Amino acid sequence: MIVESSSDSARKTFFRVLGPLRVCSGTREAALPESRQLIVLAVLVTEVNKAVPLGRLVDAVWGDTPPVTADKQIQTCVWRVRKALVQAGSRADLIETVRGGYLLRLPDGSVDTQLFEQLRERGRLRARAGDPVGAVADYRAALALFRGEPLAGLASRALEPVAAYWAERRLTLLEECFDVELALGHHRELVGELSLLVDEHPLREQLRWHLMTALYLSDRRADALAVYHAGRAALISHVGLDPCARLQELHQRIIAGDPVPVPEAVAYPGPALRGVS
Template structure:
């Protein structure tokens, strides 16, 4: 799924970085087997439509120990990436040589990270406008773009912060999505997914709050309390802190048998309207 940004179908290319790096022309994938080529392309994708200095590409590939021929090897890598893309059907000038570096010129919607942001924003617009079900559809479509860890398999110190950034964006959007889905009454359906996420991220208190809420609303009060105590033990063991005030309040509400979601958790219809996102449906 991607935004069609060019009228010339032969030139349409879509890059996937929310998982192993992939280059797609429709249903076809372009093979770039050498890790250096993939690393160079990944760095260019992190700076789409911006000039990337050769030195930055050298750092990404070799770190602090580049060979004396690093400049020429980067030039060769870029030439091979260009050749593979052109053979697959891209424009010859997709990667431009600029003063001191290279520039990957792409229309909006050509990278899955761009599509992720478009869907996330439209989901937020729909939530504010009183369309929670539409918001969940967009959130889930955005989350489905992830196919594993971002930029998986690329061993570059320079790319590690980029991968961590997008992994965090995914978790944050999941938390937003759970807020809306719980308010819509989807608590029973969420228990399994949330249980796996809490096991994977035991110190993430927002996810634990969602799991406790889903269990409590599913008439599993004892399980919800057990999740709280397991989280408290993990926090004390790892960082020496008690759970946050929100978790503690939820814990007390569950003990008392009080409601845990406000009546206005699902936004009521409003006048706010977001922009129309071309090609996203």
């Protein structure tokens, strides 16, 4: 369960990485230094409560071509980050100097990625317990934490896998959320959102399956078939493959006018199949 921290919650420092890096202490946002310090802070936040070796910070900032003074410059970066956090109202000891590196020590729930995981897990528990409405509320609250691409604007090869990981977590949760919402009969409301996502991720077959299903259940059979053929063309063009068996099966059901199955991952006490509404 997500709970605010105790009496000092007004001064609690909260870090956002699911978008451009932002730090708030209470109601104040920290005026963060220039990009080099931002990269150092981003690495510490994404490794929260873990000791980060100095060499990892050097690599994140300069890659394979660090200057001779890299270690000293990292120390200066950390000093400036500490100063910016304190000026925003944070405690002075958030970033600790440890043997061979630094550690950002925070209570649970101080980073948006932690809240995302808590909400995602609670939503899954609700879905399994037969509370799809509650599950959707938690899933949507988790997804609302994203304010754009994770760690947007930070030019660091070391941070690229981290940003890609959280972008994938978002898409996976969206797919779980669509499963529940389709089971609830929200197909008409989902068509617009799904259309945009399929345009952004044309090779992501699960999203295309959701869009085809939502269109078919909204009495838009021809549009559902068009989405299938566009996806097939994209897959053949980019990777030389036909759509997966699940998409092909859905395509055949739509051609035949047969009912389509409710997503299997949802613990929702509804019928095994839904026909066209």
